[in-house]
Amino acid sequence: MSSQVSRRQLLRSLGGGFGTLALAGVFEDARLLASDSHANRHERPADLAPRTGHFPGKAKAVIQLFQNGGPSQMDMFDNKPELSRRNGQPHPGDVETFQLGNRNVLMGTAFEFSHHGECGMEFSELIPHLSGVADDLCLVRSMYTEHNNHPFAITMMQTGKTFSGRPAMGSWICYALGSENRNLPGYVVMRDPAGYNTSGKTVWSNGWLPAVYQGTEFGSSGTPVVHLNPARQRSALAQRTSRAFLAELNEIHRLRHPDESELEARVQNFELAARMQLAATDVLNISGETAATRKLYGLDNPVTAGYGARCLMARRLVESGVRFVQVFPPLSPNFQPWDNHSDLNNGLKTICAHVDQPSAALIRDLKQRGMLDEVIVMWTGEFGRLPITEGADGRDHNRQGFSLLMSGGGFKPGHVHGATDEFGYRAVEGRVSVPDLHATILRQLGLDHTRLSYVHSGRPERLTDPEVTGARVVKELLA
Numbered sequence: 200m201s202s203q204v205s206r207r208q209l210l211r212s213l214g215g216g217f218g219t220l221a222l223a224g225v226f227e228d229a230r231l232l233a234s235d236s237h238a239n240r241h242e243r244p245a246d247l248a249p250r251t252g253h254f255p256g257k258a259k260a261v262i263q264l265f266q267n268g269g270p271s272q273m274d275m276f277d278n279k280p281e282l283s284r285r286n287g288q289p290h291p292g293d294v295e296t297f298q299l300g301n302r303n304v305l306m307g308t309a310f311e312f313s314h315h316g317e318c319g320m321e322f323s324e325l326i327p328h329l330s331g332v333a334d335d336l337c338l339v340r341s342m343y344t345e346h347n348n349h350p351f352a353i354t355m356m357q358t359g360k361t362f363s364g365r366p367a368m369g370s371w372i373c374y375a376l377g378s379e380n381r382n383l384p385g386y387v388v389m390r391d392p393a394g395y396n397t398s399g400k401t402v403w404s405n406g407w408l409p410a411v412y413q414g415t416e417f418g419s420s421g422t423p424v425v426h427l428n429p430a431r432q433r434s435a436l437a438q439r440t441s442r443a444f445l446a447e448l449n450e451i452h453r454l455r456h457p458d459e460s461e462l463e464a465r466v467q468n469f470e471l472a473a474r475m476q477l478a479a480t481d482v483l484n485i486s487g488e489t490a491a492t493r494k495l496y497g498l499d500n501p502v503t504a505g506y507g508a509r510c511l512m513a514r515r516l517v518e519s520g521v522r523f524v525q526v527f528p529p530l531s532p533n534f535q536p537w538d539n540h541s542d543l544n545n546g547l548k549t550i551c552a553h554v555d556q557p558s559a560a561l562i563r564d565l566k567q568r569g570m571l572d573e574v575i576v577m578w579t580g581e582f583g584r585l586p587i588t589e590g591a592d593g594r595d596h597n598r599q600g601f602s603l604l605m606s607g608g609g610f611k612p613g614h615v616h617g618a619t620d621e622f623g624y625r626a627v628e629g630r631v632s633v634p635d636l637h638a639t640i641l642r643q644l645g646l647d648h649t650r651l652s653y654v655h656s657g658r659p660e661r662l663t664d665p666e667v668t669g670a671r672v673v674k675e676l677l678a
Contacts, residue, residue: 256645268537341617
């Protein structure tokens with residue numbers, strides 16, 4: 200056999216080699232290289248085609264309104280008269296603290312509580328708009344988590360474990376169910392255009408799931424998706440020709456390397472990006488919304504306009520078939536706006552003014568459009584605050600007990616679940632762990648958390664890891 204190689208064959212092999220090196224560099228930069236390709240074979244195809252769950256679910260989509268920093272439950276959701284009555288006295292038991300400067304002195308709330316809705320749910324004066332939708336809320340007062348440091352507790356809430364590198368809940372849901380819109384990602388992230396909250400992009404990582412399931416950032420001002428605008432200097436015909444040629448090369452490489460799920464995901468993302476050039480712009484264009492809707496979300500008020508726009512866009516995204524939308528709070532007064540270690544009262548007034556009206560507007564809007572039954576709205580931080588004072592006027596982190604709100608998607612409306620102790624420190628009745636919450640959300644989407652798995656490094660991984668965490672579906676939260 201001749202060992203001679205034609206010039207065409209040589210160039211083709213070199214081109215493939217250089218292309219592979221370049222592609223490897225891209226994957227390395229994007230953290231898409233797998234350590235063990237055999238460990239990442241999975242039951243579902245690595246795409247966003249819509250799929251059915253393990254059984255019929257009540258909900259089709261999730262909107263997570265994440266309140267970074269740790270909202271103070273005893274100042275907003277969990278009225279504790281005994282705490283206020285014994286204001287200034289020592290706490291009678293042991294309290295786990297995080298920061299230095301804590302004093303073992305009980306600090307009551309400065310805000311008035313009252314009952315709202317037909318259900319009589321109790322809220323403080325800080326959140327009049329959320330109070331106004333009390334009959335559509337499921338208030339969980341007995342949450343607890345595993346860490347009282349922001350990055351670890353945030354990772355816990357998003358991925359089910361305190362350590363980084365695991366897939367976010369939104370990634371798991373898209374892996375299981377795909378998306379209902381082939382022109383948009385299944386998992387969309389809406390953050391403050393001014394920057395990132397704590398932990399940044401790791402909060403919406405796909406971990407070791409195929410890259411197609413990672414969160415995609417959409418902007419609430421300016422260009423919806425960064426780097427998505429077509430090159431203006433090239434004609435439409437030239438762009439179509441280039442995409443067709445690239446698709447041909449991708450398909451050849453895909454056939455030669457069928458087990459490379461990262462390549463498959465990247466190819467799908469490129470193809471999706473081309474379709475998104477029109478779809479994302481149209482979906483996120485809120486200029487056509489009615490004046491009443493814009494006012495409902497507070498777009499006429501500089502204080503609420505930014506967060507309101509993100510909440511309105513979240514509604515438009517799930518309306519268009521996006522599976523999971525994550526909305527982050529404004530970077531005001533800082534990148535952890537609920538982290539009130541000092542000046543608690545003014546800090547709460549500031550951040551509540553930003554998010555209260557838009558949060559309630561989202562629930563009202565979904566309900567009046569007949570969508571709330573099929574969309575889960577989740578309003579939560581990573582943990583709560585302590586009943587004792589830090590310094591003169593702050594509260595430290597508290598992993599032992601906190602409150603969150605659920606609405607829609609089959610969660611029991613007008614319902615209060617669980618309780619903390621007399622000071623609001625520790626969850627003592629109807630305790631709900633973060634994995635419990637995840638298992639319950641998956642249940643409403645038609646997914647069995649014990650069966651939703653992905654083999655990684657030879658082990659079937661799960662969002663809830665029930666053998667370790669003891670995660671269970673909290674049926675008391677469900678209608």
